Amino acid sequence: MNRKDNKIIDILRKEILCNGALSIADYMKICLTHPEHGYYIRNKPIGATGDFTTSPEISQMFGELIGLWIGHVWIDQQKPKNFSLVELGPGNGTLMADILRATKRISGFHSALNLILIEISPSLRKIQKNSLKGFSAQWKTDLETLPKQPTIVIANEFFDTLPVRQFKRNSDQWYEIMVNMEASDDPESNDFCYQLMKTRDKIFFNSEDRRIGDGCIIEISKSIQDIVRYLSKHIEENSGAALIIDYGKEGNLGNTLQAVHQHRYADPLRFPGEQDLTCLVDFEAIRNYAERSGVVVSNLICQGDFLKALGIEERARVLSQNLRGKALSLHQSALERLTSKKLMGNLFKVIGIRSEISPPLLGLEF
Numbered sequence: 001m002n003r004k005d006n007k008i009i010d011i012l013r014k015e016i017l018c019n020g021a022l023s024i025a026d027y028m029k030i031c032l033t034h035p036e037h038g039y040y041i042r043n044k045p046i047g048a049t050g051d052f053t054t055s056p057e058i059s060q061m062f063g064e065l066i067g068l069w070i071g072h073v074w075i076d077q078q079k080p081k082n083f084s085l086v087e088l089g090p091g092n093g094t095l096m097a098d099i100l101r102a103t104k105r106i107s108g109f110h111s112a113l114n115l116i117l118i119e120i121s122p123s124l125r126k127i128q129k130n131s132l133k134g135f136s137a138q139w140k141t142d143l144e145t146l147p148k149q150p151t152i153v154i155a156n157e158f159f160d161t162l163p164v165r166q167f168k169r170n171s172d173q174w175y176e177i178m179v180n181m182e183a184s185d186d187p188e189s190n191d192f193c194y195q196l197m198k199t200r201d202k203i204f205f206n207s208e209d210r211r212i213g214d215g216c217i218i219e220i221s222k223s224i225q226d227i228v229r230y231l232s233k234h235i236e237e238n239s240g241a242a243l244i245i246d247y248g249k250e251g252n253l254g255n256t257l258q259a260v261h262q263h264r265y266a267d268p269l270r271f272p273g274e275q276d277l278t279c280l281v282d283f284e285a286i287r288n289y290a291e292r293s294g295v296v297v298s299n300l301i302c303q304g305d306f307l308k309a310l311g312i313e314e315r316a317r318v319l320s321q322n323l324r325g326k327a328l329s330l331h332q333s334a335l336e337r338l339t340s341k342k343l344m345g346n347l348f349k350v351i352g353i354r355s356e357i358s359p360p361l362l363g364l365e366f
């Protein structure tokens, strides 16, 4: 896209001129989900022709095993006759299509489920409707009001897109990292730059943060806090479970903001609105927000270990029996990508949440 045609650059400039520098969270929010020109609103970001590929797009085995996990939770929780199956950020709808195919033979499961998809992007909703043809589903832009009934939630690579604020400690002073503009003669430059701004915003900090060394950066997401609190309270009151899979870490230390454009890393400030922006998900924060709402939180385990515990290697063997040549080698490399400690198997982590009265979660509590 030509720089002159990039509406997000104009929107960011206007916002900074009127209201001053933007927090990283506000910058992410405008770039990713501005109602008209945001990256997710305008683009088809996922898959070989997009900017990035996700686990369900790599192999059908991913969604099939998540389907098995969901079916298991439903059976374990006394097969409720009405329950909500909620997906946060369903992308191309591939994961849900595989989940629904894999659960077809679980007696009573499909007739009990009420499918709810939380998706902000109209263009992705269209793709999801096509992937889920033949199933009735309800689309919502945010969680707000889930029906009061048992609820099973799945979120794969959703939390990493949520806006994050960054703070830096220099001696005893905390600064917030902001996005501002600087004058530049370079016509190629869009003139956005980082700026440290003194902050008195103490709402996020507690005494433990004294551990954080001089010069360190921490990341905090109010959106993740709000969503995890809402979901946890909902699950505690109505029973059910949530499965969160994302690339992440334990703790909030470090600058993890990154941009991906056409399957390559890019400068987060360089192509606003034309590239994906993400941060590593802080699973320790998720655990804390959820536990304070009274739910049980599972161990945090690596995606590879989780998928192996659910039987991905056996499933891969069965599928490979009918494959030859290029199809077989693609299938084998998909298994490797999803499970290897050097690839997504380790980078991606899985955590589960359940109501206190529910049995332990398959593959996550032992």
Ligand code: SAH
Pocket (backbone or CB within 6 Å): 033, 040, 046, 054, 055, 056, 057, 088, 089, 090, 091, 092, 095, 118, 119, 120, 121, 124, 141, 142, 155, 156, 157, 158, 161, 162
């Ligand atoms: N889960 C999918 C796609 C992950 S990409 C997969 O595994 O392939 C992130 C998804 O979250 C996209 O569908 C995007 O449009 C959606 N999304 C991003 N921010 C959102 C928000 N604030 N509210 C609802 N959906 C959002």
